[in-house]
Amino acid sequence: MPNTSVLAEPAAVKILMVTDSTASFDRADFGLATLVDVLEAPPGPWVRFEVTKAHREANLPALTADLPAFRFDEHDLAQYDQIWLFGVARAPRPPLDQTELRALAEFMDGGGGVFATGDHEDLGVSLCGDLPRVRSMRRWHWPEPGPNGEPVAPSIDGPDRNDTLSEGHDPLFQLNDQSDDIPQVITPRMYATSDSPKWAHQAYPHPLLCGPRGTIRVLPDHPHEGECYVPDDLTRSFTFDGYEMTEYPAGLAPEVVAWSTINARAAALDPRKGRLDASTFGAIGAYDGHQVGVGRVSVDATWHHFFNVNLVGDPTVPEDPVKSVGFAASASGRAAYEEIKAYYRNIAVWLARPATQEAMWWRAVWATRWHHQVAMDLRPALMGAPERLDLAELLRIGTDVRQVLTATVTKADTLQWAGRYGVGAVDAGLWETVRPHLDPWRPRAGDEEAGHLPNLVLSLLPELVLDAVLGAVVYAVASAFPEPTPDARDRAGAVDWAATVRPHLDRALDVVAEQVQRTDARLRSLGDTLATARRSGD
Template identity: 35%
Template sequence: MPDVPDVPVVNTLEHLARQRWEIARIRPELFWPWWNPVPVKLLLVTDGLDFGDGDFGLSAFITSLLNDGRRYARFDITLGHLQSGVSDQAMLIRESRISKRIKGFRFDVTTHFTPTMYDEVWLFGVETNFKRAEYGTRSSSSSYPADRLADAELDRLTAHMNGGRGLFATGDHASLGAGLGRAVDRARNMRHWADFGSGEISMDGPYRNDSNAAGHDPGFQFSDQSDDVPQRLDLELFRTPTGLFREERYPHPILCSPTGRIDVFPDHPHEGEVRVPPDLGLTCRDGSAEYPQRTDGSGQEEPMIIARGRVAAGNTASALAGKPGNKQATVAHGFGVLCAYDGHRAGVGRVVTDSTWHHFVNVNLIGIFEGGIFDNFVRSGEDPTKHTGFLASVQGQEVLKKIQHYYVNTAVWLAPPGLIQAMNDRLWWDLLWSDRVVEATLLDPGITIANVKLHEFYEIGSQARDVLGRRATVCRSLHFVIPYLDRVWEEFVPWVDPWGPVARDGLPELPWIDPEPLLNVALGGALVALREAYPYPTAKPPRFGEREAAIVTRGMATALSAGIRDLQRDLGSLSQVAEAGVARVEQAARAPEKRAKGAVRSPAKTPAKPPAKGARKK
């Protein structure tokens, strides 16, 4: 009998557990057939950066997208590099999950790009001049300008956006990235692609956007950008006109995570800056409005700054190793970090611009290699966390999780409306057969909506929204419910949608009213109705079509009808109490003080003790 290795059982189980989780993360549909993520096609394009594992590579960002394991979206990534001779390592050749790699990329080559080929385009620009040998055809042909994309390329990007598809664009300080981004419709005006004013996006001026937070070693160093201490963001917060006493405020959806607001970012000594376009009346290359009117007739949809950074006063940290203090001292100020345009409201694609690609490159996420010219490690006692970045500590890893949610949220938010609807459709099955929702509220598969009480609708919806918030974001739980609610009770939506333009444009405020429980009631009704139609998980991913949407709508309406009746009754009772109390409270407020000045209030009377058991009453 051959020898059997003496392997402890615990090790075997640990291996099994790791293997199980890895398979579940990459291919969850093997265990849960109804988890059928929607593929979202991303095109990532760069020029002077690369997609590899070096300091200025984008591999940590790309890996974050590929490893996210989100149940409703999966990212199909193509990499395009404008340089013809870039290495395979720079194209992340080790990653087998990249769908396609294109060197010498051009937007006007149909095998590279058409307006309908990708759902989103992400631009990470560095160059200001393409007339160099490494850019091949761009360098030799007069059809390609030196300082921007060619006309035919720009036309295709405009058609891509006007077809409802997404665009992300960023550069760095000064004019870095202008070649790739400064002439692209919409993005051209949502970011500064050259220096302006008094050196606000310069490299060493006093008004530079130096977001570097002081690290673990004394003072400021350039290499603080590579440690586990992030910069703090000031977020634009949104609220509904109701329930103001709850202090419920939401960030923009791309800055919302299961662990809370995404208010931390990688830091950098000289970021660029986003802006609100100074002229909203310009046209695109095809003659259409650059920022058109909303399709619902409520006005023009405008880009907005959704996050701002802070610059501390007095930072003189050098950009070069061994030369501390060679910059002018910073003047304290704030600057735009993220700008977002919700083109879906206007029938076109969404756009996001970022102040710098340093929020995405390895040197700012997972640390810096020793020895580069931007490395200050010649200083004795330099903190070692700068070699591993946010991975260096538990606190840093929590920051990194939020940053990774920013990446994924942006990729989801930029997707065309049809894909976002498909993602929401997939989520119905995930919620319906969630073990927590089933075990807590829907154990009986034979349950019918007619037998469910109002408080049970609320409990089911509350559990489901919490499950969705943990798997996606709290913001997404609202985005998930509101489109279906709009079919049932459109007049109610502005009161519960913190991002809706109508809610921001002047509905009267009702601070005492909290209508949000009705959202939970509506979601609970939808899930009960769907469970009634589909009591058990199916062997194949079920289709969510018109029939299923009608079931959800009917379930919401059924639960809401009960909820509205109860709400009306409660408001009526409260109104009666208020009417009865107004006169009495006002009278008490006007009543004169009866105690003489300086009088001491007599002690309260001690209540008489009950007679002892069996004692005779007098």
């Protein structure tokens, strides 16, 4: 961490968090206070999360909110980057009316992000069940399909329930095992560029599950969760109070980015819930609306991945030293909780509007420029002279920068931001051209799969380009701001970063291109030599 006096004001990510029914924002079992606490401790000095708490009711739980008796059509939603929906109320509670749905639709089409979750059956359907994208990425309706053919949500009981409960420290399975220090293990979807050979490629999880210590593979457990899925019909449009919303512009589909596993068990092991059949189901879903000019959406199988009772223990079992304190009960539990907290923060970063993400990126670069590991390695003789930077020097500093950055910025965000705001700062069209070789999360054509056309040269590009771009960006910033003065800090808040770094990025891309061409030529020469030797041996 550099001297905090030189750090720029962090980018503000404004979150409107909304719940209803008996959920609250306090320390109650179905409260969200722990989640809010996590968001108030951001991942790094480049961002801060500002949470406004809203409650749909005028009841006692609503007293814990900043905005009780909340309506979406009576509030300026444009001031927020994202809206988080924790729906509890179920039928026959009526759904959102047309004017509220219009306000949300305009917010989403305007680039605002949305996170939504409920639980088993139709818990949450009142708040979330009619909202486009959200309504078709997660099952909200029970016991019958939804009005537009939405599939039925999983039941609270029966052998086909979505039960992820891990066996606790005491005999048998019981509900309060969800409050112990043992999480469920999830299976993240992994991504790679289409150039990568299947036997050599580096795979990444979705940015939602890319943690500072690696891939996030755990969530709190619960004996009856909901379910995320990918809809078959991507052609629907909806009209709310005169506003028409295309649900999936250009047919871009959402994805399930992680699955939960249900382990079979005999009825005798769970006297309360009975037999359980083995299966898997969607735990987390994501829609990257930024690809088509609208907001992103993330959904989760259950709010039990976020409520106090699943994180910090169940106060109704004080005689149990583990279940009364949750993940804090053990070193392994605390390690799992760190992964879970990283997931929460990733949601807030990933859902942010593109302009806010760009602000996060440049503030992260600014902080990294002043970190001692980087600042002490920069060579003053090379500052202000991008033409003197060779690939070796860019990679040397770029490696340092990546190590410092990824301590607080996930590897996924580092790769995407360096591409979008690094390469893209030189030429947005150039980024789109090279993106298939650098960005494993880009939307693919239906017949294109990672590993389909392996190319050893291109499979090396992500790390090579990333480190060269990072080295160039930090050299550019250091050249423009050689000393940590108050004036430098103040000017950094208003500088045109794209113009500032462009000469250095031009140089980085030139030397990378030269290296790729040389490598490709050498491999072709080697191939010709091998082919000639093979023919001469026939």
